Amino acid sequence: xxxxxLRYTHQFYLILITMLSILTILACSDNATEPQxxxxxxxxxxxxxxxIKPLFINKCASGSGCHSAFDPANGLNLTDxxxxxxxxxxxxxxxxxxxxxxxxxxxxxxxASQLGIPRMPPDLPPLNSNNINGVKTWIxxxxxxxx
Numbered sequence: 487x488x489x490x491x492l493r494y495t496h497q498f499y500l501i502l503i504t505m506l507s508i509l510t511i512l513a514c515s516d517n518a519t520e521p522q523x524x525x526x527x528x529x530x531x532x533x534x535x536x537x538i539k540p541l542f543i544n545k546c547a548s549g550s551g552c553h554s555a556f557d558p559a560n561g562l563n564l565t566d567x568x569x570x571x572x573x574x575x576x577x578x579x580x581x582x583x584x585x586x587x588x589x590x591x592x593x594x595x596x597x598a599s600q601l602g603i604p605r606m607p608p609d610l611p612p613l614n615s616n617n618i619n620g621v622k623t624w625i626x627x628x629x630x631x632x633x
Contacts, residue, residue: 527620534567534631538624541617546607567631587625596621 542564552559598605
């Protein structure tokens, strides 16, 4: 009786793992093939929750993006305000310096082709000028989280 129970338990777990694997593959493939929608940011009055977070989710933290909450590259989750505001690149360079976009590393890596450093996102088209200017404006306006 015990052998039969163990056999059925083993089969149950194999079926469960197979089903979960299939669901994971289907979920990932849907995200990877879904076209990214363009986000248009206003010229002023930007905040993280309403404007910047949706941009980062769309361009940096979904599909082939590297900075999601699930497995953030270099520990940088671009969907979390507190992480962004307390993150130091290489332990010394602050990612965002409120009020000072030109010296904020986050802005610099978006316009990196102009500065001679690697641009983000590295294997995708660069953010459009509206999005880059929006990030710059958000930082210059104080990098606020909420409206």
